[in-house]
Amino acid sequence: MGDLAVGARSGHDGPEDRPVQPDEAASPAAAGHAGSGSGSADGDTQGGGDQAGPPKKQRSFWKELPLLVGIALVLALLIKTFLVQAFSIPSDSMQNTLQQGDRVLVDKLTPWFGSEPSRGEVVVFHDPDNWLRGEPTTTPNAIQTALSWIGLMPSAEEKDLIKRVIGVAGDTIECKDTGPLLVNGKALNEPYVYPGNTPCTLDDQGGQFKVTVPPGKIWVMGDHRQNSLDSRYHQTDRNGGFVPVDNVVGRAIVVAWPPTRWNTLPIPDTFDQGLSVAAPGALGLTGAVPLVLWRRRRDTARLTAGNPRVSGSGTAG
Template sequence: MAVGARSGHEPEDRPEHSDHAESAGATAEGAVGDGDGRGQQKPRSFWKELPLLIGIALVLALLIKTFLVQAFSIPSESMQNTLQRGDRVLVDKLTPWFGSEPERGEVVVFHDPGGWLDDTQAPEPNVVQKFLSFIGLMPSAEEKDLIKRVIAVGGDTVECKKDGPVVVNGKALDDKPFIFPGNTPCNDEPFGPITIPEGRIWVMGDHRQNSLDSRYHQELPGGGTVSNDEVVGRAIVVAWPINRWATLPIPKTFDQPGINTKVNAAMSLAPGALGVAGAVPLVLWRRRRLTRERTAG
């Protein structure tokens, strides 16, 4: 009877066994699908991924602007013909993080040292312009920045007499290749001689007769010089418009021999230092020899 009862219940047990089989089958299919027993997930749609992609792009743009490269717009004709009004330049902001300082001949962007742009009224940007400027995709219209060429650095002596060239550390600069055609080096505002304090630079525009540069701010603190700390970075390339794409190298006149007094001072000490370095071993060898001879005697 017990056997019969058990036998009678077998048909009812079969559907349960069948459910297990279906479950096992589903598990097997899942295993084939993703290998961990779960069903294969559908990829997220492009529109759901888009906000994440935009967010990542904005963060990267902000990091690039802050630490690597930033775009700036040229607001005036003071750097013609090297730069035209409306040009967009890319400024290297990375090298100053590693202790690099401005060098003679570089075109640099710097914050207003104080009083240089008091009479300049910048147009009020709209919300979109402010946002694009914040992330570095558009030059800022609010920041009071200037762009000029570095003529002299800390420790240099610079001067320019009427009808004469700009002279740095006694070396006359050949600035004809980069100043505006028809301009004189400084006839509109002769100056000097001026010794540039350490940690500061003397800057001038390439359009000499249309540039309110260091020459015109000598009455301000700093005597017309700009602190290295105010320098945003070096302009390395004209990026826009496309037909004006060009790099901004240092003119050869700034590399002429003798202009770098610090290097010259080091080089002038080098022969003496080498002589001392060579003499020390000889003196020590001679003393040992004399000591041995006395001992042997």
């Protein structure tokens, strides 16, 4: 299985990103070794003095090996395609949440059921519009080409990144001065931001912005704010810096390697403060209901006061 890499270098001083690569060593294919489980089976013995049949010949391990390898490859392909995939982290753009050399497991199952990324999630996504231009690509050997063909490694052209989702469709995200970062007018408390970094930057290449996320898109940023070429620095591309939801591979759910770094990747509490913006239609309905009720009561009062045949009890005199 290939490796996924985050972050690509650009001419901009400071922030950098390199492609995130699916991890071969931590992939299901690498762990998909199965030992031979075959054993000898004795022939059945008939009662009444009949002689036992000839013993069944044990199948050679070397004859079973291709079958076992084939099963392991199929299982690895299914797991990688539909369930979980391992990716390695090659850059510093998500420090200290993720370090170079970390292996993360990415949930690929949930998106199959229509789930879309949520604020605060760490997600892996395909390069939206050449964010990783200039990043060198390696020429695969014959084995890597074969594994890529069957889906156990990404193609040489495939490049992915990993960032944190800051805003989803409809959100307005704003950076003023050095922060805090505002989502729909509410300040985020971001303890995951790299120590010494400010939530926003004062540079004129994207550090100061105010954007509204369009439908079908997300806005992503790295936790190492001063070393991440994220949505801020791609606002002139065809997506305006936003990442199409269809480009999202899945959510990174756990740091699986090295063992000393094992940890889950939960959504930070700051994203639980009710950041969603009420839809204009819902706001209009909320305001219209009291107005309609007030007008109905007013009209009823006028009708009662102006007609002597109508009493307060509603019966005719």
